[in-house]
Amino acid sequence: MIVNRSEAIIGRIVLVLVLILTLIPLANMASAALQPAGENPVGLTWPSDPQWGNFVEAFQTGHVVELMTSSAFIVLGVVPISLLFGTLAGYALGNLRVPGARFLLIFFLVGLTIPFEALMIPLYYEMQGFGLLNTQWAVILPLIGLYMPFSVVWMRAHFVNMPRELSEAARVDGATTLQEFRRIQIPLAVPPLSALAILLFLWTWNQFLLPVVLISDPLKRTVAGSLTYFQGQYSTSIPLLNAGALIIIAPAIIVFLIFQRQFIKALLQGAVKG
Amino acid sequence: MTTSNRSASSLVDASASALRATATDDSSAVARPSRRGAGGSKAWWAARRGWLFVIPALVAYIMFVVYPLFLGVQYSFYKWNGVGPAEFIGVANYLRVFTDPDLLASIGNAFILIAFFTIIPVSSGLMLATLIRSIKPGPFSSASQAILFLPQIIPLAAAGIAWSWMYAQTGAVNQILTLFGLGGITRPWLGDFQTALPAVGLIGSWVLTGLCTVLFLTGISKIDSALFEAARLDGAGWFREFISVTVPGVRQEIAVLTTITIIAALSSFDIIYTTTLGGPGRSTLVPGISIYRIGFTQSDVGLASAFGIVLMILVLACVLPIQRLSRERD
Numbered sequence: 203m204i205v206n207r208s209e210a211i212i213g214r215i216v217l218v219l220v221l222i223l224t225l226i227p228l229a230n231m232a233s234a235a236l237q238p239a240g241e242n243p244v245g246l247t248w249p250s251d252p253q254w255g256n257f258v259e260a261f262q263t264g265h266v267v268e269l270m271t272s273s274a275f276i277v278l279g280v281v282p283i284s285l286l287f288g289t290l291a292g293y294a295l296g297n298l299r300v301p302g303a304r305f306l307l308i309f310f311l312v313g314l315t316i317p318f319e320a321l322m323i324p325l326y327y328e329m330q331g332f333g334l335l336n337t338q339w340a341v342i343l344p345l346i347g348l349y350m351p352f353s354v355v356w357m358r359a360h361f362v363n364m365p366r367e368l369s370e371a372a373r374v375d376g377a378t379t380l381q382e383f384r385r386i387q388i389p390l391a392v393p394p395l396s397a398l399a400i401l402l403f404l405w406t407w408n409q410f411l412l413p414v415v416l417i418s419d420p421l422k423r424t425v426a427g428s429l430t431y432f433q434g435q436y437s438t439s440i441p442l443l444n445a446g447a448l449i450i451i452a453p454a455i456i457v458f459l460i461f462q463r464q465f466i467k468a469l470l471q472g473a474v475k476g
Numbered sequence: 477m478t479t480s481n482r483s484a485s486s487l488v489d490a491s492a493s494a495l496r497a498t499a500t501d502d503s504s505a506v507a508r509p510s511r512r513g514a515g516g517s518k519a520w521w522a523a524r525r526g527w528l529f530v531i532p533a534l535v536a537y538i539m540f541v542v543y544p545l546f547l548g549v550q551y552s553f554y555k556w557n558g559v560g561p562a563e564f565i566g567v568a569n570y571l572r573v574f575t576d577p578d579l580l581a582s583i584g585n586a587f588i589l590i591a592f593f594t595i596i597p598v599s600s601g602l603m604l605a606t607l608i609r610s611i612k613p614g615p616f617s618s619a620s621q622a623i624l625f626l627p628q629i630i631p632l633a634a635a636g637i638a639w640s641w642m643y644a645q646t647g648a649v650n651q652i653l654t655l656f657g658l659g660g661i662t663r664p665w666l667g668d669f670q671t672a673l674p675a676v677g678l679i680g681s682w683v684l685t686g687l688c689t690v691l692f693l694t695g696i697s698k699i700d701s702a703l704f705e706a707a708r709l710d711g712a713g714w715f716r717e718f719i720s721v722t723v724p725g726v727r728q729e730i731a732v733l734t735t736i737t738i739i740a741a742l743s744s745f746d747i748i749y750t751t752t753l754g755g756p757g758r759s760t761l762v763p764g765i766s767i768y769r770i771g772f773t774q775s776d777v778g779l780a781s782a783f784g785i786v787l788m789i790l791v792l793a794c795v796l797p798i799q800r801l802s803r804e805r806d
Contacts, residue, residue, distance in 0.1 A: 221620055227642050283536075313542075325544050345545075451634045455629055458626075
């Protein structure tokens, strides 16, 4: 690739500027979180006397353990089931080519563009009818349904590319559909499955609208949904609000930094497919 | 991932591949009668047993997406406060959506947000990707990718909290402005009728620019580098190369990013909820917040449902033409 020296230098400068712009709001949270809790901090200031105690206080008064447990419960309720259902249907639509597969796929595709906002009112009354309002199930069950179009389309895209000879060979060896699915197809589907798992985890963990609407007790929501509780709780103390918010978003950031490459890959593919 | 995943990139693309899949189904269907003659109803059942695999997904989807959608359509024709008796009022709720100044304002604001959620991130992401594509893969490059992605990892609600503090009277934005001698224009940006909507919009730009940049980077890296070299050898400058090689090469990425960012703009909720809740006045009111307020605070379930349906149609009306355009040019 031919690139002028000056272009390369401009590129680096611009990139560094953008990186700084991206980081400022987060650094600003950290700097505010370390100021004395009783004072109103001013802008981006170096914490000359860092108050690490703010994090301890926010951790204790913010019921962080309870919140994380609730979030983890919701994630565990949503992600494995969505993966299972999505894979089964994706396999049937992509590989088994069941009669009516085309109609079914279009039926699922329609669901991809429905904004959650359009469904929040009816979902509220549906959950009320089930007697599940204000429980974590009021978020878990709808999310499984709402993620289903994406999960099915995602997994189908994988299975539709698997060579048919593979299943034919399995059949010749006497494998049933279920055996072929478990022994041959699933092991080969691990990369798209793990990318889907990452996306579903992140979307569930960061889900805000449904928990806010369907669960009135903030301690039973996802961490994202509980941020409104922090805003109410710490409306008078900017340092504690920021400390609490940082604690809340830390787990996702840590997981992201560990599985950086997989996350970026999954998110890019997710964007392209969404 | 695989190439077909990329080709199944968008709604219409994927439905096109669905059509292709059926085409092969049909051809096998032609061959089926002869096979059925041999295998009898056993083969017929084998083909349909695949349905069992689809049923769980179908049930979840119908119960929590399709059924609520029908419920929403039904509610939208009634006047109902959520507890008492409901009264059928025809399309009156829809008429209110298009005449009530608050609701019209929220639709208008959503379209203004497209400038900040779509136009700014997509165009600056493309420029940035062009500028930094020359940076060699290495620790610096992967660290910057990770940083550009951070806003995607944190909840939008947290971005809202971080930025409401940035925009506060004593916040970093005013501090930086004063530093550059612009102390005269400092203000509480989210509390000002004039600046609240652009301020909220810029949060969206902050969240989405990184995603656009990284996606464009991967798009540009797929363009045959011979094209760039040919352009340079022909004496094309930076701009010419950008217009003639880069932009056509990332057409698909542009379509995809425009689609997802427009959906994000029209259905924004989290950021507004944690920053302004639609205020001051109705200056940052968006459809999501309006539906929430009407449905749960004012308990007008019919009107809120009608607005939800209108929002869904708006999103479809914006997204489908983009899909069609990007396909036609392929």
